[in-house]
Amino acid sequence: MDFLDEVVITVRSGDGGGGCVSFRREKYIPKGGPDGGDGGDGGDVILSADKTCHSLSDYRSRRSFKAGSGSPGGGNQCTGRNGEDLILPVPLGTIVENAVTGDFIVDLVRAGERYLLLPGGQGGKGNRHFATATNRTPRMAQPGIPGVELKIRLSLKLLAHIGLVGLPNAGKSTLLASLTMARPKIGDYPFTTLIPNLGVLDLDDDHSVTLADVPGLIEGASEGRGLGLRFLKHIERTGVLFHLLDAAGRTAEGVLEDYRRIRNELEAYSPALAEKPQVVLLNKLDLLDDGNGKVARIGRALEEEGVPWIGLSALKGQGIQDLKRLILVNWDVWGLECLDSREADPSCTNPEVDG
Incomplete structure (x- = not known):
């Protein structure tokens, strides 16, 4: 039986990449300032109402999903790549609830509707952001913010005239x-x-x-x-x-x-x-x-x-x-x-x- 109208899944947004500790080192600039780049942001978890879907059967065998994590920052002020968003297609008429508390989250009824369920973790700042007049060689950078995990219940109520x-x-x-x-x-x-x-x-x-x-x-x-x-x-x-x-x-x-x-x-x-x-x-x-x-x-x-x-x-x-x-x-x-x-x-x- 291929039809499935209710399922509980766990989703997690991507972790932010860590900032970089780096200093400019070139031939004629042996003691350059800090140039550590920022980490990339983690991917978001997005629900997308897809009119070509008619069941939640795609979630029958797999119940855990995670967006991509951001890459760490690099030297020479290079920002890390953002993590790939996790886009979960659901049929029109899907009701989303917090599976732990039972709280209503969203009812997706319009074709093409997208709902940002969980934002990705923000990337950490590189050491170039922490230079001051009294500390011109900061050896610190921010770690990326971890993603958020949530257990949700997807319940389908068909849309029909x-x-x-x-x-x-x-x-x-x-x-x-x-x-x-x-x-x-x-x-x-x-x-x-x-x-x-x-x-x-x-x-x-x-x-x-x-x-x-x-x-x-x-x-x-x-x-x-x-x-x-x-x-x-x-x-x-x-x-x-x-x-x-x-x-x-x-x-x-x-x-x-x-x-x-x-x-x-x-x-x-x-x-x-x-x-x-x-x-x-x-x-x-x-x-x-x-x-x-x-x-x-x-x-x-x-x-x-x-x-x-x-x-x-x-x-x-x-x-x-x-x-x-x-x-x-x-x-x-x-x-x-x-x-x-x-x-x-x-x-x-x-x-x-x-x-």
């Missing part, structure tokens, strides 16, 4: 594959989806949305049963939730019961999550012989609860165009800004760095 929720085997992965270029694992058995999947749906030349498919919820998911508690966080940032319900495999009353079970789990996990705009997608209509008006009965019951709905077949593509039109019509209502437009100033931000 739309979250797909439903019971196991409702057809969420099939719908994601039908709408987007995503290719999640699909099978006719519960818990096919074991990790969140993302896909991008192009609606027209100016509008595209990202969809997140999370593993199927079961009763008690909000309390940690099944995979629900681990992955419910990945739909907290979405603008709207699509409930995918199996209209063919259940009675009308059973389908409504499934919807209410999902609603209850969302509300138990986070009342704010349950208050998001929601749409019910009655799936698998291709398997349904609806001579008794089952879909219409379900639809009327949902409308009485104030929930919009659409009937479709993710497998056959039935109703997909209606779904796209629904998203476009509600674009502003649901606040579906283009995630790709959320570009950040690439310069580092962090006015106060506290190691």
Whole structure:
């Protein structure tokens, strides 16, 4: 399994290089003054929000990182080379916390955003800085300032416009594959989806949305049963939730019961999550012989609860165009800004760095 959404790593900024003790010695200047150069600064630790990353799996096997140290100063006022910065790419939506204290540090949500986590140690001054009228040959220089070490927790909450929720085997992965270029694992058995999947749906030349498919919820998911508690966080940032319900495999009353079970789990996990705009997608209509008006009965019951709905077949593509039109019509209502437009100033931000 390649997906990883939480990890604890240790990072350390680079040490500053030491200043140099040196004196100018040339053919006609046998007793020149001090000319020791300064040490180079240690490298910074920088977090970079990279929209090409979709998981923290790069940190699965390695948990300790250190920036480069500054080089010592040299004679003839030569300054040591600065240490190389350590730039750690993380997916958009990564929350960074102090793993020891639990204190929040930063939430990286904009593509290209950089955050200066730890500054490198400053290089020490060479002996030329310590010459005075009474001590013209100082034999001292400053050592470099050591870097700072910090243990941090990286937690990923996916950024997506739309979250797909439903019971196991409702057809969420099939719908994601039908709408987007995503290719999640699909099978006719519960818990096919074991990790969140993302896909991008192009609606027209100016509008595209990202969809997140999370593993199927079961009763008690909000309390940690099944995979629900681990992955419910990945739909907290979405603008709207699509409930995918199996209209063919259940009675009308059973389908409504499934919807209410999902609603209850969302509300138990986070009342704010349950208050998001929601749409019910009655799936698998291709398997349904609806001579008794089952879909219409379900639809009327949902409308009485104030929930919009659409009937479709993710497998056959039935109703997909209606779904796209629904998203476009509600674009502003649901606040579906283009995630790709959320570009950040690439310069580092962090006015106060506290190691």
